[in-house]
Amino acid sequence: MPRRHPARPQAHAHLRRRPPGRTRRHAVSGRVQSVRNPLRLARWTNLSETTFVLPPTVPESDYRLRIFTPGGELPFAGHPTLGSARAWLDGGGMPRHADRVVQECAAGLVTVRRGEDTLSFAAPPRVRDGALDDDYLNRIVAAFGITRDRVVAHQWVDNGPGWAVVQLATAEEVLALEPDLALIPTSMVGAIGAHPEGSEYDFEMRTFAPGAGVPEDPACGSMNAAVGQWLTATGAAPSAYRVSQGTRLGRAASIEIAADADGTVWVSGAAVICVRGTITL
Numbered sequence: 001m002p003r004r005h006p007a008r009p010q011a012h013a014h015l016r017r018r019p020p021g022r023t024r025r026h027a028v029s030g031r032v033q034s035v036r037n038p039l040r041l042a043r044w045t046n047l048s049e050t051t052f053v054l055p056p057t058v059p060e061s062d063y064r065l066r067i068f069t070p071g072g073e074l075p076f077a078g079h080p081t082l083g084s085a086r087a088w089l090d091g092g093g094m095p096r097h098a099d100r101v102v103q104e105c106a107a108g109l110v111t112v113r114r115g116e117d118t119l120s121f122a123a124p125p126r127v128r129d130g131a132l133d134d135d136y137l138n139r140i141v142a143a144f145g146i147t148r149d150r151v152v153a154h155q156w157v158d159n160g161p162g163w164a165v166v167q168l169a170t171a172e173e174v175l176a177l178e179p180d181l182a183l184i185p186t187s188m189v190g191a192i193g194a195h196p197e198g199s200e201y202d203f204e205m206r207t208f209a210p211g212a213g214v215p216e217d218p219a220c221g222s223m224n225a226a227v228g229q230w231l232t233a234t235g236a237a238p239s240a241y242r243v244s245q246g247t248r249l250g251r252a253a254s255i256e257i258a259a260d261a262d263g264t265v266w267v268s269g270a271a272v273i274c275v276r277g278t279i280t281l
Contacts, residue, residue, distance in 0.1 A: 038068050042069065046070055049067055049074070050067075056104050060102055061102045069214070075106035076161065078267055079220075081103060081105075081121050082221070085101045086119060086273065089101070100113050110124050118268050120258075120268040121221070124225070126226055127159065129230070131156075132164055140166060144166075145178055157227050161209070161211075163222065166191050171195040171201075171244075174204045186210065186211045187208070188207075188212065189207070192227060201242045202241040207220040218251035219245050221269065224267055225265060239259040242257070243257065255269075
């Protein structure tokens with residue numbers, strides 16, 4: 001028999017934006033006791049991410065979150081984290097702590113700090129770091145259509161989705177990339193490069209996720225979180241910096257990264273409730 005679930009609002013989560021236009025990622029956040037076929041619903045919504053808010057399984061968390069793209073489940077993603085937190089709060093959720101929400105997901109416990117008009121999530125621990133192996137780096141370089149000597153640095157920055165990143169010398173080089181993703185069909189990879197000193201933004205980021213069925217992501221919280229951990233820990237970036245993303249897609253994401261003295265990296269963004277309703281499953 002079909003079951004009616006009071007769906008959490010559809011929340012459009014985005015990182016601090018700049019004109020013109022707005023970069024948005026979409027999440028439908030449904031509060032349910034259990035879910036039989038979440039991937040089927042995620043494919044039906046055909047949004048970037050569809051999330052399911054479930055009862056927590058550990059006492060430290062306020063709720064458990066499952067995150068799905070049309071292609072499958074993700075252990076963690078930044079925009080759904082912020083959007084689901086906003087939807088949960090908007091729907092009457094009462095966190096254990098007034099200043100923060102604790103989300104349980106496949107990547108572990110993620111703290112979401114509540115600001116006056118924004119939310120910020122603490123970057124979860126990376127499950128893999130270190131330099132990329134030569135074979136994988138060579139395949140990325142070939143897909144990007146560049147030579148190996150253009151790569152300033154490279155790193156696994158995997159906090160669940162499988163991210164890897166290459167650093168190029170300049171933002172201009174990043175924006176010029178014309179990747180052939182058919183050469184890396186299962187990859188989750190990004191490229192970052194510095195803007196000139198004195199620019200509005202410190203870095204330009206592009207993320208390519210053919211492994212999740214997304215050719216290029218206009219704004220990616222999980223990638224920026226893990227790259228932020230890497231760059232601030234190595235001194236390659238200051239403790240607070242701004243990233244531009246989505247430029248080649250005609251979008252305008254402005255991503256703010258800040259590292260605390262203890263090394264915790266925070267990614268700030270906003271989420272807007274757009275739709276409320278009920279779904280019958």
